[in-house]
Amino acid sequence: MSTAPITNIATIGQHVGEAVTLRGWLYNMRSSGKLLFPTFRDGSGTIQGIVPKAAVSEELFEALKNLTLESSVVVTGKVAAHPKQPDTFEIQVEDVTITQRVSDETPYPIQLKEAGVDFLMEHRHLWLRTPRQSAILRVRATIQRAAAEFFDTRDFVRTDPPILTPNACEGTSELFEMKYFDDDMAYLTQSGQLYIEATALALGKVYSFGPTFRAEKSKTRRHLTEFWMIEPEVAYLDLDGLMELAEGFLTHIVTRVLEAHRNDLKVIGKDVEKLEAVVAPGHFPRLSYDEAHQMLVDAHAKGLIENAHTYGDDFGSPDETYISNQFDKPVMVHRYPAEVKAFYMQPDPKDPTKALCVDVLAPEGYGEIIGGSQRVDSYDLLKSRIEAHNLPMEAFQWYLDLRKYGSVPHSGFGMGIERCVAWVCGLEHVRETIPFPRTLNRIYP
Template sequence: MSLSWIYTKDLKNFIGQKIIYKGWVWNKRSSGKIAFLQLRDGTGFVQGIAEKSTLGEDVFSDIKKIRNESSVIIEGEVQKDDRSPIGVEIIVKKIDILNQPEEDYPISNKEHGIDFLMENRHLWLRSRRQFHILAVRNEIIKAVREFYYNNNFTLIDTPIFTGSIGESAGNTFDIEYFDYGKVYLAQTGQLYLEAACMAHGKVFNLGPTFRAEKSKTRRHLIEFWMNEAEVAYYTHEDNMNLQENLISYIIEKVLERAKEHLIALDRDISKLEKIKAPFPRMTYTQAVEVLQKKGYSIEWGDDLGAEHETELASQYEKPLIVEKYPKNAKAFYMQPDPENPEVVLCDDMLAPEGYGEIIGASERIWEKEILLKRLEESKLPKEEYEWYLDLRKFGSVPHSGFGLGIERTVAWICGLNHIREAIPFARTLYRVYP
């Protein structure tokens, strides 16, 4: 009878049965006539027990010489093991070493500096910690997509090359685009989602975005992934409710499907279990007053820095929504507050535990003349936004949307010290290799 190839995640269902296991040896130790192989296969980690009496002198000698990250195919029997995190181990009956590395694996169990690890990111991804982080990231992205499909949104893939600047011209990468002239790597897909929501009502995207910011903080990447949503006829209040529901759903599903990964990362699960809508809210004006009372040197109109966001959010166990920022501190497309035109109907969602802004959002300007005035005030060329102005000429309606930073969300949920671990291959101010 032929044996079945079983992945680590399913081994608990095959206790007492003989199986085939295909993976890599990420560590080993041997003692006399027995070797303990730490195995991984992309779905988890398990221990293999190799005994000289079972395998014979020659095979056991090869196992004792095996290097970390050798690829192997094993025939073995699944055995219950209460000491194992997954409850089982494999008794090795036969082993085929497909590839034995020519030299010792560079990432050993000893401590390595971050520069070394980033230089070897293509190999560092194989480590247990990185495996668990990216498994959580996968569940976050899965939950994002599910949330929108469950709520009747349509996926719109927005362009990477764009002739229209969505945020700030000073933070763009520009490229010569054949005979067309200069175009930019997208900072956001928002403007295109605004066009699409006039066709489909409720739309979202998920893809890479680029910010040419010379920032070296633990919260910033040059290339990062963003989820954006846009909904026709949604008010500022509708928009904030949508954001709360999205974050609550993401947390719920990650706890449901990836709790073991969070535990492996030593994440305090109890803090995440408290994240359920509704979230606390305050206006920008109230935020400035709170900061001033706490001794911070900040005036109305100043931007909120990382230390300000951390201080504000530290008062709450859930994400904090700060709304209605000064008009001059925000992008040109944000709708002025009819009760106070000096502020706009926008919000930032600040994650607790010092992780800062994870969502930026606003109700959009939907009247052509107001948008023209804001373009002029922002010194942006009207001709590059003719198509965007068209949206205000033909059946314009109030509409709102937001952008969720995937890596910041991953960093917060996993409890990471730096955002560079939240993406497979980080692009930072000084790194584009590997």
């Protein structure tokens, strides 16, 4: 075996003129008579190899010529600039060890050509190998790291809430239910918020980051039944401070993605200028519910949206799309009517019919990626809200305790990682943002 240093494809440009070893898979094969052009991938990228018949042994040439796609290989060869494509490299193959050859009887099922959603999802474990899917997962990892890093470097303490809970956090959406030993029922968490309100009052500034579950029968490009959420919660923070936090947070994430993933974004097909506009100088626009409503009324009058928005109702998907399309940065819509929002949101002292809450709408019609609010800090008000929403009072005793012992104004938000990734990458559907998406009709593979 060769002694050439092991390298990866992403950084292979540093080794032009040198012999290197790549460990990966056969991604594609083209040939032209006595020239082979195998394309290899190694998880960090793809590179074309070139194999003239005269340059290698007869056995190796034949073995390579008949090699099946996605067979695993260790390749040794000299790195050279691509003769036709600028900033691209190729490897002049000298030796190949086949780690495992894909059988002729069971060829790799996923073609390089287009395929349908059902087929790809059924083969998600293999679909992940395509350059686009790999690029998306790299961007996702950076978004997750940047999101945690933003809070870690600002003295937030990460506190992980439970995943098994005894009751609905918000008393709203459908929960996944399971038996908890003999007599009790448990539910998969739909948000860690209530629990991190407790840790925020212990530690000041906290965040949680983990999976959440919704048993909603939603069948759209924005919904998964299992998704990841990052949620900060801060004592003594008001709504304005929360909006500043959200703005800095998203700016940081997009900055990190632009630093590290211009190539990946190109593979994915995202227009990088759209992201550069997000981090350009200037604040994210802030719009009150009333202003947003007026915007929709005007748009309907001009025939720009189909359905008139009724004052007092939440915004529908088409409404959010219209509003976000008016700006090239994320839009923060605040102070919704309290009636359409959750029971724990603090009323606006200037207009108690409004809640001190904010939804951040991503550009390009990606909809709500962040939802947050200032929380009710009065014991009596919270108790009456729990009653008004017909929630089981005994389950919320601990939550009420937080208002009994040193209650303070506090605020927090939650961001769904998958929607953020879909927006940053410009994807049609959130199912591509997570390795193994869980949707209404699919839990395999």
